[in-house]
Amino acid sequence: MKTAIVQVAVPGPFYQAFDYLQPSDWVEAPTLGARVLVTVRNKECVGIVVGFAEISHVPVAKLKWLLKTLDPEPLFDAPQRQFITWLAEYYHAPLGDLYYLALPIRLREGHAADSQAITVMRLTHKGRELLPEQLHRSLAQTALWTYLQSMPMGMPKRQLSALNHSAAALRALVQKGLVELLEQVPPIPVSQLTAALEANTAQQVAIDQTCAVLGQYHAFMLFGVTGSGKTEVYLQIITQVLARGEQALVLVPEIGLTPQTVARFTDRFGGVVLALHSGLSDKERLEAWLAAKTGRVQVLIGTRSALLVPFKALGLIIVDEEHDGSYKQQDGIRYNARDGAIVRAYQQHIPVILGSATPSLETWLNVVKGRYQVLRLPNRTLDAKPPAMHLIDLRSQPWANGLSTVLIEAMREQLSLGNQVLLFLNRRGFSSSLLCHSCGWSPHCSRCDSAFTCHTEPKKLACHHCGYETKWRYSCKVCDHPLTPMGTGTQRLSETLSQLFPDVPLQRIDRDSTKHKGSFDVMLAKIHQGQAQILVGTQMLAKGHHFPNVTLVGILQADSGLYSADFRAPERLAQLIVQVAGRAGRAEKTGAVYIQTLWPDHSMLQQLLKGGYEAFVEAALPERERACLPPYRFVALFGAEAKIDKRALDFLIRVREQLSLRAIHGLHLLGPVPAFKEKRAGYYRAQLWLQSKDRRVLSLALEHIQRYLTAHAKEARTVRCFIDIDPYQMD
Ligand code: ADP
Ligand code: ZN
Ligand code: ZN
Numbered sequence: 001m002k003t004a005i006v007q008v009a010v011p012g013p014f015y016q017a018f019d020y021l022q023p024s025d026w027v028e029a030p031t032l033g034a035r036v037l038v039t040v041r042n043k044e045c046v047g048i049v050v051g052f053a054e055i056s057h058v059p060v061a062k063l064k065w066l067l068k069t070l071d072p073e074p075l076f077d078a079p080q081r082q083f084i085t086w087l088a089e090y091y092h093a094p095l096g097d098l099y100y101l102a103l104p105i106r107l108r109e110g111h112a113a114d115s116q117a118i119t120v121m122r123l124t125h126k127g128r129e130l131l132p133e134q135l136h137r138s139l140a141q142t143a144l145w146t147y148l149q150s151m152p153m154g155m156p157k158r159q160l161s162a163l164n165h166s167a168a169a170l171r172a173l174v175q176k177g178l179v180e181l182l183e184q185v186p187p188i189p190v191s192q193l194t195a196a197l198e199a200n201t202a203q204q205v206a207i208d209q210t211c212a213v214l215g216q217y218h219a220f221m222l223f224g225v226t227g228s229g230k231t232e233v234y235l236q237i238i239t240q241v242l243a244r245g246e247q248a249l250v251l252v253p254e255i256g257l258t259p260q261t262v263a264r265f266t267d268r269f270g271g272v273v274l275a276l277h278s279g280l281s282d283k284e285r286l287e288a289w290l291a292a293k294t295g296r297v298q299v300l301i302g303t304r305s306a307l308l309v310p311f312k313a314l315g316l317i318i319v320d321e322e323h324d325g326s327y328k329q330q331d332g333i334r335y336n337a338r339d340g341a342i343v344r345a346y347q348q349h350i351p352v353i354l355g356s357a358t359p360s361l362e363t364w365l366n367v368v369k370g371r372y373q374v375l376r377l378p379n380r381t382l383d384a385k386p387p388a389m390h391l392i393d394l395r396s397q398p399w400a401n402g403l404s405t406v407l408i409e410a411m412r413e414q415l416s417l418g419n420q421v422l423l424f425l426n427r428r429g430f431s432s433s434l435l436c437h438s439c440g441w442s443p444h445c446s447r448c449d450s451a452f453t454c455h456t457e458p459k460k461l462a463c464h465h466c467g468y469e470t471k472w473r474y475s476c477k478v479c480d481h482p483l484t485p486m487g488t489g490t491q492r493l494s495e496t497l498s499q500l501f502p503d504v505p506l507q508r509i510d511r512d513s514t515k516h517k518g519s520f521d522v523m524l525a526k527i528h529q530g531q532a533q534i535l536v537g538t539q540m541l542a543k544g545h546h547f548p549n550v551t552l553v554g555i556l557q558a559d560s561g562l563y564s565a566d567f568r569a570p571e572r573l574a575q576l577i578v579q580v581a582g583r584a585g586r587a588e589k590t591g592a593v594y595i596q597t598l599w600p601d602h603s604m605l606q607q608l609l610k611g612g613y614e615a616f617v618e619a620a621l622p623e624r625e626r627a628c629l630p631p632y633r634f635v636a637l638f639g640a641e642a643k644i645d646k647r648a649l650d651f652l653i654r655v656r657e658q659l660s661l662r663a664i665h666g667l668h669l670l671g672p673v674p675a676f677k678e679k680r681a682g683y684y685r686a687q688l689w690l691q692s693k694d695r696r697v698l699s700l701a702l703e704h705i706q707r708y709l710t711a712h713a714k715e716a717r718t719v720r721c722f723i724d725i726d727p728y729q730m731d
Pocket of ligand 1: 200233
């Protein structure tokens with residue numbers, strides 16, 4: 001007799017599925033894409049069936065048995081499995097870990113994939129018209145039928161046994177067409193369904209172009225300035241997707257998933273919209289996952305992990321603010337949901353839209369190369385004018401606590417007119433460090449080798465790299481001299497502003513001030529009602545929010561992005577400036593943007609000012625090409641970290657030697673070098689850069705590395721390694 005081998009993907013650092021034996025008394029084989037219970041290293045765990053085989057490379061005596069089948073039906077259909085397999089191969093990540101990433105926690109724990117959505121049983125028209133004597137032969141059926149007569153709205157099926165009715169009777173009544181079973185979505189409050197706006201010409205072109213390719217793969221870059229009506233375009237395209245009986249997935253950046261965003265979709269589509277946000281309980285997440293899988297939900301809005309949700313009939317993927325860094329996961333499985341969205345759309349033969357006012361250079365190059373089609377929304381709706389941009393040369397300006405006199409005067413004018421002012425500063429806390437002016441000592445986090453940031457609410461020192469916190473210090477540890485705060489964070493800026501403008505209400509928005517759940521939304525509401533006139537904020541204020549009464553935007557510290565070791569820093573700065581500028585003067589009020597800098601002649605700032613984001617891109621792309629950087633080259637980073645100094649670096653030197661022996665054609669190696677931030681949270685970190693024009697070359701090299709790691713597992717145990725494909729942030 002042939003022994004059936006079932007291949008199961010299990011979580012953990014395993015690059016291949018494990019083989020298990022199917023007990024011979026099992027009548028049926030478990031289905032592909034369903035969960036099974038297995039043992040891994042003597043522990044029970046949930047795995048996913050990914051294949052079958054007749055023989056195993058492992059001796060039969062060593063093989064373990066499957067313990068249990070958990071799903072009668074596959075949780076992952078073939079396209080979904082194909083997509084997850086692609087992710088695992090492309091990102092060199094363990095297959096089982098990817099399946100776990102795609103599973104709600106409840107399903108990882110082995111709970112049933114049962115929908116909480118209730119099945120309702122109700123009499124059909126024929127059933128209501130029936131005369132009782134027609135059922136005379138079955139008491140059980142008559143009893144149920146009589147009961148349902150008194151329940152015109154129907155009754156949940158799960159109450160059947162509680163009310164002592166028989167399941168067989170129900171089946172019989174359904175078979176006779178007297179009773180129907182309805183899947184009832186847990187009721188979601190439906191707000192007023194608003195009508196579509198009348199699209200302007202550019203919007204209509206974008207809508208028509210996309211709708212012309214529904215049902216086939218096509219990638220679009222929707223390039224529209226802030227306020228140009230991108231969201232309206234999404235809504236109208238989704239209307240047509242839903243009309244085809246298909247579903248839409250809308251990915252938004254981490255801070256973009258606000259009640260306001262969700263409200264714009266629910267206002268249009270009502271109860272078929274669902275948001276996958278961090279506030280959901282495990283049960284609710286499971287519910288949302290199942291709702292998408294069974295098609296009960298038609299529009300799913302979520303952050304990057306929503307890309308892995310299964311759909312019954314996915315018809316469109318939208319990636320809003322596609323340039324946003326939060327689409328790239330920076331730890332664990334370092335995948336990029338924007339790039340994954342393209343592949344998923346390709347595999348499922350559906351269109352995908354990448355929308356942004358400031359598209360990434362990667363996406364832009366894909367347009368240049370003809371892989372993506374560009375759709376432009378060049379103008380703001382409602383005739384709102386783009387803001388005027390000014391550079392403030394800090395070299396010729398008195399400034400204190402981050403504010404130049406020019407900016408203070410410009411603020412004074414706008415505030416006196418009753419307008420709102422937004423100041424952007426990408427550093428939270430009070431000051432960037434404390435310094436002893438006598439001997440130069442400053443308090444450092446010993447786990448990260450970097451200065452503590454000072455916070456005043458409450459008063460403490462915090463490490464922004466590892467999260468460690470300690471008491472505020474007043475005097476120098478070395479010479480006892482009093483310590484002075486250096487640099488300005490949002491807390492100090494707010495304090496300075498309250499002294500300068502004591503009567504003007506101020507709202508600070510950063511990760512500290514919005515720590516409590518819901519507080520961000522309260523603050524946004526306050527701003528919209530005009531209860532705050534000065535807004536001070538970090539990144540959080542730069543995205544997606546419309547502040548029609550803001551007429552002045554100040555960017556206080558642009559310079560760190562101009563001269564950074566990270567080649568993407570200028571791109572991020574350009575995006576930030578354009579995005580923050582887009583917050584200003586959205587309605588009838590025209591806005592002005594002031595950028596404080598020590599480098600007013602820097603070419604990037606000049607390009608942005610004179611030609612806008614597009615001019616920046618046109619200058620930045622050739623620069624990347626000359627420097628052999630992405631998007632013209634593919635990069636993978638092999639990182640290592642160890643608790644002992646130099647160990648990670650030494651380990652990478654050996655990895656590099658191994659790779660050099662292979663002499664892989666077209667592969668360029670850089671490093672290993674210590675990471676930019678060499679020590680973090682007690683670990684010394686180093687990285688090796690792999691670069692090539694050809695992705696397959698990188699893939700090949702990484703496979704060699706993985707083989708080397710497996711062969712030298714003992715040595716590798718004292719270092720933690722990771723692979724980062726298309727790394728986004730160098731830190
Ligand atoms: P974006 O997503 O590009 O920032 P939005 O879709 O939020 O732009 O549109 C900005 C504002 O313009 C919103 O208040 C929206 O209601 C309005 N708007 C969008 N399209 C139209 C249109 N065709 N006619 C009138 N108003 C529009
Ligand atoms: Zn000192
Ligand atoms: Zn630290």
